[in-house]
Amino acid sequence: xxxxxxxxxxxxxxxxxxxxxxxxxxxxxxxxxxxxxxxxxxxxxxxxxxxxxxxxxxxxxxxxxxxxxxxxxxxxxxxxxxxxxxxxxxxxxxxxxxxxxxxxxxxxxxxxxxxxxxxxxxxxxxxxxxxxxxxxxxxxxxxxxxxxxxxxx
Amino acid sequence: xxxxxxxxxxxxxxxxxxxxxxxxxxxxxxxxxxxxxxxxxxxxxxxxxxxxxxxxxxxxxxxxxxxxxxxxxxxxxxxxxxxxxxxxxxxxxxxxxxxxxxxxxxxxxxxxxxxxxxxxxxxxxxxxxxxxxxxxxxxxxxxxxxxxxxxxx
Numbered sequence: 632x633x634x635x636x637x638x639x640x641x642x643x644x645x646x647x648x649x650x651x652x653x654x655x656x657x658x659x660x661x662x663x664x665x666x667x668x669x670x671x672x673x674x675x676x677x678x679x680x681x682x683x684x685x686x687x688x689x690x691x692x693x694x695x696x697x698x699x700x701x702x703x704x705x706x707x708x709x710x711x712x713x714x715x716x717x718x719x720x721x722x723x724x725x726x727x728x729x730x731x732x733x734x735x736x737x738x739x740x741x742x743x744x745x746x747x748x749x750x751x752x753x754x755x756x757x758x759x760x761x762x763x764x765x766x767x768x769x770x771x772x773x774x775x776x777x778x779x780x781x782x783x784x
Numbered sequence: 785x786x787x788x789x790x791x792x793x794x795x796x797x798x799x800x801x802x803x804x805x806x807x808x809x810x811x812x813x814x815x816x817x818x819x820x821x822x823x824x825x826x827x828x829x830x831x832x833x834x835x836x837x838x839x840x841x842x843x844x845x846x847x848x849x850x851x852x853x854x855x856x857x858x859x860x861x862x863x864x865x866x867x868x869x870x871x872x873x874x875x876x877x878x879x880x881x882x883x884x885x886x887x888x889x890x891x892x893x894x895x896x897x898x899x900x901x902x903x904x905x906x907x908x909x910x911x912x913x914x915x916x917x918x919x920x921x922x923x924x925x926x927x928x929x930x931x932x933x934x935x936x937x
Contacts (some may be wrong), residue, residue, distance in 0.1 A: 648846040655813040655926065656865055659806040677934060690888075693801040694896060697874040698885030702798050710899055720819075721850040733852030735930040743814050743847060744928045746863055746902055750935075760791055773808065777888040777898045781830060782903075 644731040646722035650743060653718070662690040662759070662774035664711055669770050671715070677738075680706070680752040680765030688761040688774060695759040698777075702756050706780035707763065712773040713745035750780060797884040799875035805897065807872070815843040815912070815927035817864055822923050824868070830891075833859070833905040833918030841914040841927060848912035851930075855909050859933035860916065865926040866898035901932060 641647055665687040668674045675683065688709065690698060701707070720741050722731045734742050751765035761777070794800055818840040821827045828836065831921045841862065843851060854860070873894050887895050904918035914930070 640826070646849060648849075650812065653810040653812040656811040656867070657806040658809040658897050659803065659812060660808040693803070694874060694888075696799060697887035697896075698803075698889070699884070700889035701877060701886060704889060708901065710897070710901070711856070714809070721847060722852060731852070733854060734850035735847075736851070736853035736857060736932060738931050738934065742929060742931075743850075744811050746899060746929060748861065748863070748931075748934075776895060776899060778891050778895075778901075779889060781891065781901075 635703045636759040641720070641755035642724045644722070645720055645726045647719050648721050650719045658712065658775060660712065660775070661768040662764060664688055664738070664766060664768055664772040664774055666766050666768060666770045671713040671769060673701070674769060675767045678684050678749050680750060683764045683766070684763050685754050685764055688763060688777070690759040690774070697746035698756060700761065701761070702753065704779040705753055705754055708778045708780050709749045709751055709766070709774070710776040711747050711762070711768055712775055713740040713747050713768070714773055715743070716740035718743055718745060746775065751782065794873070795877045797829050797875070797877045798873055800872050803872045807817060811865065811928060813865065813926035813928070815841060815848045817841055817919060817921055817925040817927055819919050819921060819923045824922060827922060828920045831902050831904065831918040831920035833903060836917045836919070838915050838917055839919040841916060841930065843912040843927070851909060851912065854930070855906065857932040858906055860904050860906055861931045861933050862902045862904055862919070862927070863929040864900050864915070864921055865928055866893040866900050866921070866930050867926055868922070869893035869895070869898040871896055899928065
């Protein structure tokens, strides 16, 4: 787990806390996200549901049946687990930012529960695989959930 | 846990699977959501960030420092844990719907990882407490994350 990252990896102005155990609830990975990006520096800062590359979401069994009817939705919200992120910073200094900011005022992957949400356009469905535009994460990122976008039904 | 709910609670047409253990990643509850709704039947179907009631989000220590700078964002995304939801249905029959639909084609609380996302308007911040409009969940729901809304910076 990235939680064991050394204190030395913190930038000046960042604040680390002793987060304690994360054992309040448990997640299951229900699939994985396939993207063209294998190192974090290559990931776009934010996905582009119009012009971004088509990526794949692979849903694992026994969850494939839960995709029934998803093709009625052009816009989906995808939740995934940022498995490489540390979880113990309360104040961060983003590379592109102006000094220290609280973790909840940022969309940085570094957060107490590293769950990302992306809004994507559905391009196609075949079996347990969705093709979508709008992702911004590393290849092989664990998938947590797929929902129709709230604002577009 | 609600996962032990009896087979008899399933509506005709719904499909339950043996989901197995959920032990791929662990969550910590970082606060709780306070709303006027104490039973699920009273919760609105979807939060209203304009006209809905002002609700409170209470962030617990040691995470309060992570709110620094959040007042620069009028719109926030709130992630919370739907602790009362079962997690083993792949096909569901929503009360208001037309027959069985896959879980990922619904925003129902019943899903393999019952994480909800809500878009809220920030009304005010004092210490570790935010006042917001747009929530739709039960009182005392465990909080997982707060982020600035992606589309509004």
